Amino acid sequence: MIDYLLTHPFIGALVALVSLALIFGAILGFAAVQFKVEGDPIVDQLDNLLPQTQCGQCSYPGCRPYAEAIANGDAINKCPPGGQATINAIADLLDVEAPTLDEEHGEESEVKTVAYIREDECIGCTKCIQACPMDAILGAAKQMHTVIADECTGCDLCVEPCPVDCIDMLPIETTLGDWHWQPPKLPQQQFENIIATDKQAVEDGAAA
Amino acid sequence: MTKIWSIPGGVHPEENKSQSLQLPLGEISLAEELVYPLNQHIGAPATAIVEVGEQVLAGQKIAEAKGMISASIHASTSGTITAIEDRTLPHPSGMSGECIVLTPDGKDSFAKFETCENYLALDHDQLVAKIREAGITGMGGAGFPTAVKLSPRANNPIDTLIINGTECEPYITADDTLMQTQADDIIKGTQLLAHMLGNPQRVVIGIEDNKPDAIKAVTAAAAGTAIEVVSFPTKYPSGGEKQLIQILTGKEVPSGQLPASIGIVLQNVGTTVAAYEAVRFGKPLIERITTVVGEALQTQRNIKVRLGTPINHVLAEHGFLPKNASRLIMGGPMMGFALENENVPVVKATNCILAPGKKEMAPPAPAQACIRCGMCAEACPASLLPQQMYWYAQAEDYEKLEAHNIKDCIECGACSFVCPSNIPLVQHYRAAKGTMRQQAIEKEKSDRSRLRFEFRQERIAKAEAEKEAKRVTRKKAAEAAKKKIEAQKASGETPAAGNDLVANAIASAKQTQASPEEQQAKLERAVSGAEGRIEKLQQRLSETEADDQKAKLTAQIKQAEVKLQDAKTKLANFSPTANDSNATATNSNTDANDPVAAAIARAQAKMTMAPDEKLRSNLESLNKRLQKAQDKLAAAKADNADTVDALQSGVDKLKEKIATTEKELAQLPTPVAEPPAPETTDAATAAIERAKAKAAAQASMSPEDKLRNQLTAMSTRIEKAQSKLVSAKADNADTVDALQMGLDKMFAKQQTLRDELRQLNPNAPELNDANVKAESDNNSAKNEQESSETPAPVKEPDAATAAIEKAKAKAAAQASMSPEEKLRDQVASLEKRLEKAQQRLSKAEAEDDENIDAFRAGVEKTRSKLEQTRAQLEES
Amino acid sequence: MAFMKISSPHATRSGNTGDVMKQVILACLPGLLALSYFFGPGSLMNVMLASATAVACEAAILKLRNRPIGFYLQDYSAVVTGVLLGLALPPYCPWWVVVVGTASAIILAKHLYGGMGYNPFNPAMVGYVILLISFPVEMTQWAAPLPALEEGQSLMSFSGALQQIWLGIPIDGYTGATPLDLFKQNDTLLVNDFYQAESLFATGHFAGAGWEWVNIGFLLGGLYLLWRNIFTWHAPISMLATMFVLSALFYDGGSSNSAGSPLLHLFSGATMLGAFFIATDPVSSAVSTKGRLIYGAGIGALVFLIRAWGNYPDAIAFAVLLMNFAAPFIDYYTLPRTYGHSNSRRATEKSE
């Protein structure tokens, strides 16, 4: 046998290659089974990154369905409430280039909002209750409704169904509790008006 | 000599302490108005306990601490409370918040303070109570309620008490002055605090060596006591809590923990004196020593100032020249915050008011690029890498920031101070920290949102499944009924009426029969849900600190309570009606076009459920609920929840209800016997017989009469259907749509009937009558509540028929009247109705009936109608 | 009235980046004086030409990048780069060498990476290495120092220098090898004999005539900067200490195989310039103190390795660039232990 192989180097090489392939295949297979990573399934991780507004602006009925869609290859830039930050985070997770937000699905709004029902206009039709994905509206038929501001995600799905248009999306105001400093201008950003800043300082001084 | 450890980093800014020490401690006049922000400490804001217009004395408590971490506020002079309103707060944000405004009367009369000679004999809790009562908070700058700090957890025995006389910030000399003038009080206060903390082994007063006079004074006062007075080299920020601990003990407070976790408590000298005065003389925290300094002032010194004094008053007393000032700072130049506005008051933590001149503190130079010189890292007392944190803060890489321990940055400003590129590093960190906090909150919220959403999805799926199941059973039942009818028809007993109608009637009768239980269950669920929510909210309320949050939560709780009450009322209403809803249900079919079907339905309904059985089951469920409610009450009492009252009243009500149900049950046999006892199938046959007779009678009627009859019946049905619709809506039942459709159909039918009638007899009085009724029905549908809750006459079928009869008669009479007379008549009848309604209302009030609101609404409505009619009459 | 609203701290130490850089330039003076004294005006001309080129390039690039020129020139970082490169280049090298070196330092090594503060490599050293690789001949011709000049010769005159620099007219007898060159070539003589044989060493004291004084000049400048707290001692001292230890170990008692005495290594070539002016460049070095110790030691070791066994006689530039590569890595492992933490955290621990 060995002699035969030695005399036919081509066949010998073939045999060697095939057996090597088999051995390594076995090792790899074993490793795959043995060291299987039981991590979060990707959908959970994606769902974790999405803002859970459940607004449906991505055209899916909620954040989790969109997470599933992303996992199946949908674009990652369809979530306006999450905005660029969310897109970046997802891009980070999936290791892809971060695109900008797809304007088709809406624009990222600067301020967070919360629904507010003008209570004396509310006729108690319960339409908004049915629309709210968060169960954040409290009320019963013929009773004035109200929004649990803490649970409202600002998805504005309740605005549309209201027959008397008594729901407003109000910007969330900063309070003493959540106020914090804004970052100062970065050196790069002061370029255009560096002289202006100087001037400003002088003016400030003059005014003061 | 005590060993002194050194801290890493630190800087040596120009001390600038001599300016304010040239003059002795001064006093200033009372301001015209004193302002007390309710939130001038760390923790929950206090609650005002005075009213606008109230007279208060100096030292009188005007706002009560709310919650564990909070502090009371006291008036610092006598006068009148002139407002409780939003004012600009001494806070870096420049936002406003609730403040109590006091206008002094100039008499400065003090409340009587409760002195205590032998305070060391009191135990810890009494002393803490005294300090808490006096509203003492940390006076070094942060303003943490002192009472809390002095009650460390039992598992952290305190072995070291450190009194902080470091005052490492440039310019500030308030503590220095205090140590020079009140050294004895400091020692007494220190002894008091040591006593309260169970006499720790080591009691140290730490003073930086740039205050020789203070060191001398305190050392002299401490002579003969076990208190060590330690001086150490001047360096900023050795006065930081963590840094001072490191200097004096060599220990580090573990990240994210309190000093108490390593057995150390640290208090500022000012706080120590305030605590001593509070315990010894009962004096609340109403004044403090503050340094007023800066080149924009003509006088620079330390003053004893009443809390609440507006800063512009203080500045005015010191010859402030706004033109010369580059900015206005509350606190020191390293950690103080710039005020946008000098119209804010001095608060408990105001240790310095700094009005630097233009040269003294030039406007910040524009930031240059970081050259990574590392000076910041060398200056950082927390051994952080500020330049890296700056880098990541710029990149908004919060994970990296976290990894670089940005949370351990004490915002001392040493890094910004040394940075040759003038980068406002600390502001970057503050912004990043704020954003990180925000993100954490948002993350938590989004997790909660996800849960809620998933819950909802589940619930909807379940409801759908239930509906489907119900639909299937209903269909089956209808089929069965149909078969039965067919069988009956086959036996030749059915009259000429349509089969389908009969089947329908039976089905709907069954359906209505099933619904009361369901509705009750739903209501009960609503009640328990609301209760749960209230509980949860209250729990949250006790946990939250943020004031605005709190207000929101309280509002929510109130709302939820109202709703709970509502749900309970409805539930209570419901049970009694449940009994006769059977009857109503059947009745609603009585007037159906085919009396036969109705009769059959009625008979069947009666057969299915004996009234006493029903009552019994009711009673059972009530008992069960009572049991549950009592359990809950006990639990609530055990943990002293605020819900106790509500629960108690609920239990009482339940008990009452059980009693009435029992009574009813006892009475039941008689009424059961009384009605013409349709007992078994025979009864049904009898009913059918009777219906047949009626049908025969109808057949002999004139077509006009028939129509008229039908029309009346239809109006009644519409009315009933409307009320049903309303109540269905109230319960958010799935039947709403169906009902609505039915109602629409009925309207259409009524219209055709009316048209027919008109053809036969254009002057038929029913036409008018029906119109009026339809209109009023429409009204009632539009107006909230009442139709669903007023015990409409519809309930008693006979009464209703009688009413209809009466109305008919009236209509006939009216037809012959002049319009004016008609109106007058109406007014009279309305007056009568109003009277009756009022009687009912007062009765309800006397009995504390749950329907009171409905009654009241009814009265209101009748009255307004009366008025309207009167106006019309006048016009005509 | 509205006052200015800014975040604390409100006090800052006087001085800014520009001041720091000016101090650095000032501190170069003793070294430059020594260079001029021993080698004539060549270095001075290099420095001036390089600074001018640096500033011009910086201004041009800033203009291209749409940045305020005046504001950024004020930080003097371009001047510093020019001065350092000028000091490092051989005196009397042709003008285009200086210009190309400086331009590549400013444009390639600095602005292509984002400008001040963003450059991972020391610009002056990048410029130097580019030149060394591109124009090895011009870069290895040093002038002979004053004491080693032949009888009757005097230092290059100003005009002679100009001629040589601008017109490329070489003037004989003025070029010579550096002590490190010579030492490298020696593999037969004992160190002591070798010192006797070479006039460069014979006329000097311990590290080659002139050179020792130049290095002492830079040492003085460096000490001044240390005293002024412009940088910390960690990187330079660690670098010098490493070199000292290594050269002592391999001194070999002065055999013909000796790698040179510690004194020779410390006071010859660009050692002091490198230690106090290059290794302390904050932008491209490690950030923490521990990191800087390692960074400095790395440079010292590399310099010695290349000098002793490498192809190049001096190696400051290569060593510094190699350690620039390693700086982020060093940073990663040398995060200081933060107050209240028992261990220092790795920078990426949390994220991955």
Ligand code: SF4
């Ligand atoms: S002090 Fe300023 S320039 Fe220096 S490393 Fe720190 S942030 Fe950068």
Ligand code: SF4
């Ligand atoms: S502000 Fe923070 S990073 Fe800067 S020196 Fe102070 S503790 Fe260190």
